[in-house]
Amino acid sequence: MSYGDHGRPVFSSDPFGTVPPGGGFFTPGPPPGYPPQPPPQSGSVNLFATLSVIFAFICAPAGAVLGHLALSRIKRTGERGRTRALVGITVSYLIIVLAVVALLVWLLRPTHTSASVGSSGRSPTSSSTPVDAALLDGTELTRVLNQPFETNAGSSQRGGVYGLREFGTSDERTEKCVGVLHPAASVTYRDSSMRTFAYQQWSRPTGDYAGAVISVDEAVVAFANPEDAQKLLARATEEWKQCNSQRVLASWGTDGKFDSWTIRDVDTTDSIVTATVGYTDAGSGTIRMPTSRALALKGNNVVDVGVVMFRDPTxxxxxxxxxxDVARAILDKIA
Incomplete structure (x- = not known):
């Protein structure tokens, strides 16, 4: 105890009787030069930290922004959730990086390079026309071939690869050549990625012998994408060329009877592969009822055509x- 100016006692909480300058009581604190202590941590979890984890999977950029906002707010308020915010930021940036890599891979894939550009100089595009709608009807065939036609009952076929027409051969060495003989032959599209097809056969009206064409077989085969259709056409073109001038024994039914066919004049005209095939007389080797074959491409569709004609040149x-002519008319219908 000490005495003040007027003799009044002054009491101090300091046991040693010291009073800090300016009077009052002494409040302990960190020594000078030490950083300030962080604010005490509250019991609540920062909302932005939780949202950053959620939005990391919904919208990664938003998740990253929310995570950074959460860290900034947690630093000021002392709320819990720092680890959660870091997880949201990490996941968000990881997803963003993966998305950028995926985009670059997609942009650099072959469909966007010159390797997939066709002879027209433009990249192929998928067709939106159903295969059934691309087939020519009787009126359209009449306009193209200048004679009337009627559909053969039961000749229409639809479906996938297992619905294609099956033909046999007596020689495995010429099995691939069976696909040159007739449209929609399963051997042509075997081991391909075809999705569906439509096939129709037309004949001249019964009793009408004035027409030059006996029958028309038309098929449109759809693939998953234009690149797969191009691969099929390229493979079939090479097979047709290898089968040129070949004589093939093929069977169309289950009776086990094999007919002799000859393939000739394989050529490519305006990106359409063509050939002439037909029954072959055993003695003379003359082709009876020549069939004009054509294989063409548009978008993700392959057009497969056969026009059977009389042998009589008149x-x-x-x-x-x-x-x-028939193949081009079908191509014109494909959008």
Missing amino acids: KSADPETSGI
Whole structure:
């Protein structure tokens, strides 16, 4: 105890009787030069930290922004959730990086390079036309081939690869050539990624022998994408060329009877592969009822055509152009 100016006692909480300058009581604190202590941690979890984890999977950029906001707020308020905010930021940036890598891979894939550009100089595009709608009807065939036609009952076929037409051969060495003989042959599309097809056969009206064409077989085969359709056409083109001038024994039914067929004049005209095939007389080797074959491509569709004609040149249509004419008319219908 000490005495003040007027003799009044002054009491101090300091046991040693010291009073800090300016009077009052002494409040302990950190020594000078030490950083300030963080604010005490509250019991609540920062909302932005929780939202950053959620939005990391919904919208990664938003998750990253929310995570950074959470860290900034936690530093000021002392709320819990710092680890949660770091997880949200990490996951958000990881997803963003993966998305950028995936985009670069997609942009650099072959469909966006010159390797997939066709002879027209433009990248192929998928077709939106159903395969059934692309087939020519009787009126359209009449306009193309200048004679009337009627559909053969039960000739229509639809479906996947297992619905294609099955033909047999007596020689495995010429099995691939069976696909040149007839449209929609399963051997042509075996081991491909075809999705569906439509096939139709048309004939001249019963009793009408004035027409040059006996029958028309038309098929449209759809693939998953234009690149797969291009691969099929390229493979079939090579097979047709290898089968040129070949004689093939093929069976169309289950009776086990094999007919002799000859393949000739395989050529490529305006990106359409063509050939002439037909029954072969055993003695003379002459082709009876020549068939004008054509294989063409548009988008993700392969057009497969066969036009059967008379052997008599006075009645026969042109074996080199009839198949092409029908194929082009189908291509024009494909959007």
